[in-house]
Amino acid sequence: MQSGGFVIEQFVEAARDVSIDDAAKRLGLKFTGRRHEHPQPCPHCGGTDTFAFNTVKNKWNCRAGGAGGNDGIGMVAHCEGLDLHRRQALLEACSIVLDRPVPSEAGQEHAAEAIARHRRLEERRRLNEAQLAERAGRQIDYRKRERQKARSIYEAAARVGRFGRLVVDYLEARGCGRIGASQWLRCASELAYWHGSDQRGRPSKLHSGPAMVAPFINADLDAIGCHITWFDLARPPKFRPLLTDPATGEALPTKKMRGSKKGGLIPLFGDPSAARWVGGEGIENGAAFACWESWREDTFYFAAGDLGNLAGPADPASRFAHPTLKKPDAKGALRPLMIAGPMPRP
Ligand SMILES: [Zn+2]
Structure with missing residues (x-):
């Protein structure tokens, strides 16, 4: 018999x-983060993201409580x-961490208190899971x-070829030569550009005009998103409309991506079964290169959509601190914002 x-x-x-x-699960804490860090209000001190594990x-x-450590009991x-x-x-703390009652030999904890505490933790756990x-x-x-x-923006646009000549004109104006047709690129003659919301909280239409619409396809050639470029043939040298935020007066991008882009690419000309693939960051420079080498029959031309999609992440060793921008760290102290460096990760 043990004592x-x-x-x-x-x-x-x-x-x-x-x-x-395990202790966090038994306490009914929230797993808010995408990875390992989970900020949230402290169950004891309150706040919004004062507490994290x-x-x-x-x-x-x-x-908030100025406390911390590396054990579940604490x-x-x-x-x-x-x-x-x-x-x-x-x-009591051990009993919560282990999710079982204190052995009876100790005998001091009141059963009613233990049950009430258990119910409270159960309730917190249930709410978090929901x-x-x-x-x-x-x-x-x-x-x-x-x-x-x-998908519906893409499908509603006209194929570039016999129709969709505005995209042909735009690309020609941008120095990409005169393309005959593209099985991928499409042209919307009047596409709305939504930005911000009106007084009633509904999205508001800032602009409407012709746009080049390209699909984002994944490795299985399924469309996972689309890439939209609004253009204005009357505005050289880039032939893009001037879009400004009505609230701040800041210039807005004339390109948008909808849906997903991760791991995908924008097909421009030719077929992915081709042995030779040529890709660039944007649609215009990819098309300009294709024009320069006169649209080789044996080549699939594509764009990556953005530099991260093309080259993968930057080498963490090449990152550097921004000279003026700062952001608060986990303890609330202001630290310089780190910027991705120029070297790709090997
Ligand atoms: Zn606290």
């Missing part, structure tokens, strides 16, 4: 082995307002809608 003291000792030892990850570093931190004690200098409070599920559902809906929207 009561020994059983309690084992109970506390077992609680010390519980990871921050990290499941890989196995650490927690509360800025985190539970802080969140539940338990003073670990008191033996009874320590056992919120997580709802958020995941909303993200899937949003992506689906965006892809659907991208």
Whole structure:
């Protein structure tokens, strides 16, 4: 027969082995982050993102309470307002971390209190799970809608060839030569450019005009999004409309991407089954290169949409601090904003 003291000792030892990850689940904390860091209001001190735990570093931190550490017992004690200098409070913290009652030999915890606490934690856990599920559902809906929207913009536009001559004129004006036809590029003669919202919160139409519409395709050649370039043949040298934000007066981009672009590319001319592929960052420079080498029959020409899509991420070793821009770090101190460097990751 083991003595009561020994059983309690084992109970506390077992609680010390519980990871921050497991302790957070048992406390009903939120897993808000995409990766390992999960900021949120502190259950004890409040705030908005004052509290965070990290499941890989196995650490927690509360800025409001000025506390932190690398064990589940400490985190539970802080969140539940338990003073670990008191033996009874320590056992309670261990009981939460392990999700089981304090062994009966200790015998001091009132059953009613334990049940009430258990119910409260259960409720917090249930709410968090429901919120997580709802958020995941909303993200899937949003992506689906965006892809659907991208597809319908693309499908409503005319193929460049016999129709869609405005795109041919635009590309010629941009020095890309006179393309005959493209099985990929399309032309919308009057496409709305939405920006911001009106007094009633509805999206407001800032501009409407001709646009070149290209698909974003993935490795299976499925359309996952679209790339839109509004143009204005009366405005050299770039032949793009002048779009400005009515609130700030800032110039707005004349290109937009809808749906997804990650891992995809914009096909311009030719077929992906070609042995030779030639790609550039933008549609215009890809087309200009194709024109310069007179549209080789054996080549598939494409654009990446942006530099990250073309070359992959930058080498972290080449990143540098912005001379003036700053942003707050995890502790709220202002640090220079780090900018991706010029070297690609090998
Ligand atoms: Zn706190």
